[in-house]
Amino acid sequence: MNQAIPVLDLIDRKIVAVLMEDATTPIAQIADRVGLSQTPCWKRIQKLEAAGVIERRVAIANGALLGFGLTVFVGIEAPDHSTEWRDTFTRAVDRLPEVMEAWRMAGEIDYLLRVAVPDMAAYDRFYKTLTDSVAIKNLTSQFAMERMRHTTAYPVNTRDR
The missing domain is CATH 3.30.70.920 (Lrp/AsnC effector binding domain/regulation of amino acid metabolism (RAM) domain)
Known part of the structure; x- marks a missing residue:
């Protein structure tokens, strides 16, 4: 069964891009980079996780x-x-x-x-x-x-x- 693709606005896409680059980026830096304050930025991250856009955050190790x-x-x-x-x-x-x-x-x-x-x-x-x-x-x-x-x-x- 295919999952519906959520509609992401520019800010959502920027948040995802920052987290894909480095999931350890502090919320304050993410918010600054996407032009939001911390609370709305954190709420968007939570929505992206709940929607399955962000599946998980992991460390990438050197095999x-x-x-x-x-x-x-x-x-x-x-x-x-x-x-x-x-x-x-x-x-x-x-x-x-x-x-x-x-x-x-x-x-x-x-x-x-x-x-x-x-x-x-x-x-x-x-x-x-x-x-x-x-x-x-x-x-x-x-x-x-x-x-x-x-x-x-x-x-x-x-x-x-």
Whole structure:
């Protein structure tokens, strides 16, 4: 079920942009940057959270410095498209903390996973655990050599339309 997209005015979009850049920005600074006083700014942030526009505020960690030096993009082709298989696959993926992202795709692959592991041996263990947990028609692993760009901030329009 698709969630209705809330209508955001310029101030809402500016607030979201500031928080996507740095969620630890003090409310006084956010208010100043968007041209509001603190209380109305805080109320808007609460409304954006209640509407689901702001899902959560997190710290973005450096995976390599935490010991996760290998990023693998795993393409999965399902043996069938039944509800039973999808549910089994979802449960298997949910039990694997190495899976940073999981996407159901259109095109040649059915699912795409972004997996973070320390090294090839850890990926091999991940691979065996996944393939022992659920039937897979085909699995393709692509190993990232260099992250050239990464952002979690959407390019929201912070200008009058």
